[in-house]
Amino acid sequence: MNLAFLRGIFIGSLHAMVPITLTATGEVIGESSGLFNIGLEGIILMSAMTGALGAEAGGPIAGLLIGVATGAAIGLVFGSICTYFKGVQLIAGVGINLFAAGLVTFWLIDLGVPGHHAVADEGQMVDISTPLGDLSPMIIVAFVLPVLTYILLFRTKLGLKIRAVGENPQAADVAGINVHRLRLLSTVVGASLAGLAGAYISVDWMGSVTKEISAGRGFIALATVVFSGLNPMLVLLGGFIFGFFDNLAVWVSTMPAVQRVIPWQFVSMAPYIVTLLVVAGVIGRVRFPAAMGIPYERE
């Protein structure tokens, strides 16, 4: 093994960590406020689709912004159901996943080739050249956002309020905080980041949309949140670990020598098995907000 080889794996891992890190960072904000969004997978899928179409119409930046807007819109629906309408969060989240899977499949058929749509070249994001290799500018975003989120949650009054509505909404209400509005805001911001992640996958990383493009990354992001114990800095670490295994699967598929030893199907399982192991290892040791998943009612 030589250095270029390792560098390739490293760069691949960095690209693979972006969607997981972004999504998990957003979900940390949402879960801190007490809402648990199992629909992240669907948001990633939907925004990968809308982002790709947006990028073809107005360039890569427009594509990413459309992704953010898609995430925000779904987050608004999800958040409203779970706060003002006191719906069950799990059902609302599963609804998003089913809706996205159906709509994107249909949409791809409508675009011509069932199941696959390549993003036109002018819609794709251009990597920046660095001494290390070609890197997506979104990698920087994925490193900066968790840090900003950490500052927001643990160093500002707004962050304190967000954590308070997740921990004890009644006490927050008594302190004069609008519980529903703050939970809605937090989950919309969280869903927007999942939207950005989806658009990144199609517009930047893969350059195409398929109906399985989210590939469980929404769920892996949920696992990353568990791993982090709602600390955005640990999301960075968790994101890199999961990104590494995600990338490993892709890398092995290009290496016939390795494939002779381990069939690629097994390597493809790696990210999911690692997810299971990590979550099984840390769960129980992590403390989540006391009121997570419970709708708030005053009277």
Next chain:
Amino acid sequence: MEGKGDIILEGKGICKGFPGVWEHLILDHIDIDVKAGEIHTLLGENGAGKTVIANCLSGFYLLSEGQILVKGKPVTLKSPRDGIRHGIGMVHQELALVKPFTVAQNIVLGLSSSDLTFPLTEVEDRVRELSEKYRLYIDPLARVEDLSAGEQQRAEIIKVLYHDPEILILDEPTSLISTDAEHLFDALNSLAKMGYGILFITHKIEEALEAGDRVTVLRLGKSMGTKETAKTDKTELVKLMFGEHTPVHLERKPVKSDKIALEVKNLEALAADEEPALQGVSFTIREGEIIGFAGISGNGQSELAEVITGLRRATRGQVVIHGKDYTNRSPGEIIRAGVSHIPEKRREMGVIEPMTVAENVVLKDIRISPFSKGPFLNMPHITGHTQEIVSRFGALVSDLWKSQTRILSGGNIQRLILGRETWRMPKCIVAVYPTQGLDAKAVNHTWELFMRLREAGSAILLVSEDLDEIMALSDRIAVMSQGKIAGMLDGGAAKREEIGLMIATGAPKT
């Protein structure tokens, strides 16, 4: 601040009814006022509506009808924030603190400064300052969950004082700190002297007489009038709180049977913290006999009841029910052996709160006909049965199949549990604090019921902190102290002082 004696907070004709829950109003045209520089006590039983008034006056609940005036001006309070803005601060009974946060962080939550600031050090300094000024000492950097109940309460009061209120509402503050109430009263008195108007809520008559300048008595959502503490006494307040009532006369015939229903031999068990809770408890209860377990709670009574009903493991010893060994058997087997259980924590152990009234009432009976036929519930029978229990025990519920048990008051939940556990005239009853949260009339009914069950041959293990209850019902009285039975007295002959001394010293009088 207003001058002493001026009315600063006034509620006129306050009504509150929660939609669909009660057929009567929770608050029925209440008039109440608080003057600057006074402590006004709001006295009433559990379920009388005291907390609801406090929540209405502080903006947490919306009024159904009526008006709130601050310094003579009508105000509309839509949220606690409105209350704070008008100078009304409330100390909630279940303290409104975020447990994993520090005291200072909890205070920051309520500040109106910009969301992107983090004025922690400023808050910490001010908390230390307020601590000194009001002599309510608290470390602003301490995490709330690490504080004792009394300290948490101080933190909550400081949090409320931080906003410079003129009116302070305290909802049952002494329920958390029964041993340290003096300190709280001192603090409240000095606050009143500084000109604060204080509304102090309690269900203890002694506290109302000790702490307050005036007292308003509440009974079942209605105001029974406001008295000056100096011009009233315990007898009058009891009458206002409970209504005129004659104490029941309980007739006791000697125990007829010699058959032993429940025998406990040398029982040992651990408490939740792995410390020994029971250390060799032995006794027998015959059919038609009531044994009252007196003592300060936390001396093993709860664990004893749990071991007998199969909820806690015995580490040694035996539980024998009607001659058969039931030590460490499952709660289901023990229920089927004919043991009823009126549990200590009615909300957690007695009912499943999100389920309906009817479902909870038949919870233990659904396995058998006629409550179920094969796999199906027999709805008409369940409805009739529940209706009978609800009306026999006078529980206030709006709909048997729609009301969640969660929304009922503690006293009404207790009525449902009493009904469920006694209608079958069980052979053996483990009753822990059976009359908690009931009004005087319902207490009398329950005592009469227990005597009837005794007549019919039930063996009853009664755990209570209320000596009157123990003395009225028990054939024999066992005093529990540090996991042991300190002494067994004859119920008819035992003197109050004798029991009291035994409870206090943990030893029989020599």
